[in-house]
Amino acid sequence: MxxxxxxxxxxxxxxxxAAGGIGLAVCKQLGTSGATxxxxxxxxxxxxxxxxxxxxxxxxxxxxxxxxSIEKSVISYFDxxxxxYGQADILVNxxxxxxxxxxQDTTLEEWNRVLTxxxxxYFLCAREFSKLLLTAKKPGVVVNIASIxxxxxxxxxNFAYSTAKGGVIQFTRELAIEWAKSKIRVNAIQxxxxxTPGWRHWVETEGEKAKPxxxxxxxxxxxxxxxxxxxxxxxxxxxxxDAAAMITGSILPVDGGNLAYNAGGTLGDY
Ligand SMILES: NC(=O)c1ccc[n+]([C@@H]2O[C@H](COP(=O)([O-])OP(=O)(O)OC[C@H]3O[C@@H](n4cnc5c(N)ncnc54)[C@H](O)[C@@H]3O)[C@@H](O)[C@H]2O)c1
Numbered sequence: 001m002x003x004x005x006x007x008x009x010x011x012x013x014x015x016x017x018a019a020g021g022i023g024l025a026v027c028k029q030l031g032t033s034g035a036t037x038x039x040x041x042x043x044x045x046x047x048x049x050x051x052x053x054x055x056x057x058x059x060x061x062x063x064x065x066x067x068x069s070i071e072k073s074v075i076s077y078f079d080x081x082x083x084x085y086g087q088a089d090i091l092v093n094x095x096x097x098x099x100x101x102x103x104q105d106t107t108l109e110e111w112n113r114v115l116t117x118x119x120x121x122y123f124l125c126a127r128e129f130s131k132l133l134l135t136a137k138k139p140g141v142v143v144n145i146a147s148i149x150x151x152x153x154x155x156x157x158n159f160a161y162s163t164a165k166g167g168v169i170q171f172t173r174e175l176a177i178e179w180a181k182s183k184i185r186v187n188a189i190q191x192x193x194x195x196t197p198g199w200r201h202w203v204e205t206e207g208e209k210a211k212p213x214x215x216x217x218x219x220x221x222x223x224x225x226x227x228x229x230x231x232x233x234x235x236x237x238x239x240x241x242d243a244a245a246m247i248t249g250s251i252l253p254v255d256g257g258n259l260a261y262n263a264g265g266t267l268g269d270y
Pocket of ligand 1: 016017018019020021022023040041042043046066067068069093094095096097117145146147148190191192193194195196197198199
């Protein structure tokens with residue numbers, strides 16, 4: 001086996017929520033590996049800042065302002081890709097939203113907002129992405145960013161988010177089966193906590209509870225640290241490349257062992 005199985009040069013990448021955190025790290029990883037990145041995000045100024053960062057690294061970058069919760073906006077994004085590039089080869093479904101509200105206090109509006117961005121948006125993008133590939137009879141890859149919260153309950157008012165992520169996991173398996181014959185591979189990644197600006201902001205807003213919260217989070221991660229955005233980007237690169245040619249319908253934790261760890265305790269002192 002040679003390093004060329006990881007080669008993604010010349011591929012066109014569609015990615016949502018590309019302007020910050022994990023999305024931007026994925027853009028940097030794939031963009032500096034020779035792919036053309038059509039970054040999309042709802043936040044135009046952050047998108048332009050992200051584009052400038054990538055261009056400094058020598059990546060080929062294009063941008064499109066897209067709100068994944070709005071069907072028309074997603075259709076326009078893939079229309080743009082179709083007209084300019086024919087199709088995208090790789091889709092990274094990444095944009096998501098969460099709330100930290102106990103179930104009994106969650107309004108229907110909040111529930112719908114979380115589900116629409118974090119699950120329906122993934123469906124709309126995958127649907128439009130697949131139409132272009134199926135018409136062109138070309139292979140492709142979808143990588144869905146899920147979360148460990150899709151397989152294990154994390155509490156703390158995350159239930160709408162976790163429900164959406166659970167949906168993303170089963171959605172991944174269904175699409176993998178639906179599109180296997182057309183050589184469109186579909187996989188998902190389950191990060192644990194990732195050291196993004198948004199995540200850091202959330203921890204900081206806990207005030208004096210921030211330290212016990214971090215201790216709690218770290219106790220659940222056998223490798224002893226939260227993930228860096230680059231850890232997730234590396235896994236996306238692997239799944240998007242021919243190194244993963246036989247992998248579809250898989251759900252890959254990038255979580256330092258968090259999901260493997262029995263919450264009752266299999267490590268450490270007691
Ligand atoms: N950060 C973590 O700890 C963590 C852990 C597990 C899973 N994840 C998942 O990783 C992915 C990225 O997370 P992150 O922490 O980098 O997020 P983030 O909040 O830092 O960035 C999300 C990006 O999505 C954009 N966005 C928000 N709503 C949008 C919409 N409707 N349409 C298009 N773009 C929109 C935002 O502008 C932002 O640039 C998400 O799917 C998240 O659920 C994150």
